[in-house]
Amino acid sequence: MIKMDKELLENTCVICNMVYLLSDIEKLGLDKFNEEAHKFAPKYLYKYFPNTRKWIKEEKRYRNFSYEALVDNTVYLQDAENFDDCFDCAIDLDWNKFLHNRLVQYCDYFKVECLKENSAEDLSYALAVKLYEYNTLENILNGKDKYDDMLLKGNIEYFARSIFNLVEQGDDLKLAIIKVISKEYDDFIKDFSKFKISCFSSSPYLNRMWSSQYANDNKGFCLEYEIELSTPEKTALFINTLPVIYSQHRNDVLPLSSDCDKTPTKEFLWQMYFNGFLRKSLHWQDQEEWRLILLDGLIEKNPIPFFKIKKVYLGNKMPAKDRMRIIRYCRAHDIEYVGLVRDTNSFNLTECKNDCYICKKAKK
Secondary structure (H helix, E strand, C coil), X not given: CCXXXXXXXXXXXXXXXXXXXXXXXXXXXXXXXXXXXXXXXXXXXXXXXCCCCEEECCCCEEECHHHHHHHHCEECCECHHHCCCCCCCCCCCCHHHHHHHHHHHHHHHCCCCCCCCXXXXXXXXXXXXXXXXXXXXXXXXXXXXXXCCHHHHHHHHHHHXXXXXXXXXXXXXXXXXXXXXXXXXXXXXXXXHHEEEEEEECCXXXXXXXXXXXXXXXXXXXXXXXXXXXXXXXXXXXXXXXXXXXXXXXXXXXXXXXXXXXXXXXXXXXXXXXXXXXXXXXXXXXXXXXXXXXXXXXXXXXXXXXXXXXXXXXXXXXXXXXXXXXXXXXXXXXXXXXXXXXCCCCCCEEECCCCCHHHHXXXX
């Protein structure tokens, strides 16, 4: 086996089966990355389904969400925390570093003379002294008018009000500052869960995707979606579907915390995508993954309507009863279908050309 150079692994990434320098991709920004990525966008997207039933306690019935996705022509967008890879979209942000970073930021806001190298203990003490000197909340808020960013003004006001409320409840200034920043830390982590994701592949023949994780050990099926831009809604889906960036290097998201109280810029959003939503380990590159990423507030109903289903690929081990059901549905709704079989000369899956026993039986 070929062992890749450690430095090479640290500095490169794989996108759409092509190798790039991570630094070059980061420089692109969201708009340019989107533009360049869609130059190589596949004509079809593929999604694998297990075709299993699940008991829904609230509804007191079983539901097959895979079959519903076929019938309704919809896709479900999920929280990143539900992904099987524990690194996927994971934000590992050290609390002590976050605390120090935010204290430096607030010292700057309130004109506290200090060094960035000072400890969190010293910074919080210096900030507490400064807030004490202001004496009243009104004196603090008078100084925030110099900021043009309305969200930043509001967050500085919220920070100050929260501290004074805690002081009124009996906390000292230093403890109140720490408590408020602790809530900021929790909110910053939660910001990443405000986005929902649906995952696709660029091929229906991927052995890993037919595994137990996605297609129930080849007993499920794969849907082929034809990308067409006939409406603004379909165009928006296309624009918000981007390829995964596979790499072995993970970036520190701490710098993002410096801007978490400001109106989000495209650069801030790009860093969330580049370091979180689109970043995945090289170990998963054979998934050839593309991701539809939408802000939760923009999703009226989940699952959402998606591109038209052009074809259904039936898993190699799909039970005959399930296979017959899907084939009959496809025939009734003019959807192509094909069964997958093992290639006799390789470890690849190939199409059976609808001439296997089950397919012939379904035609009767």
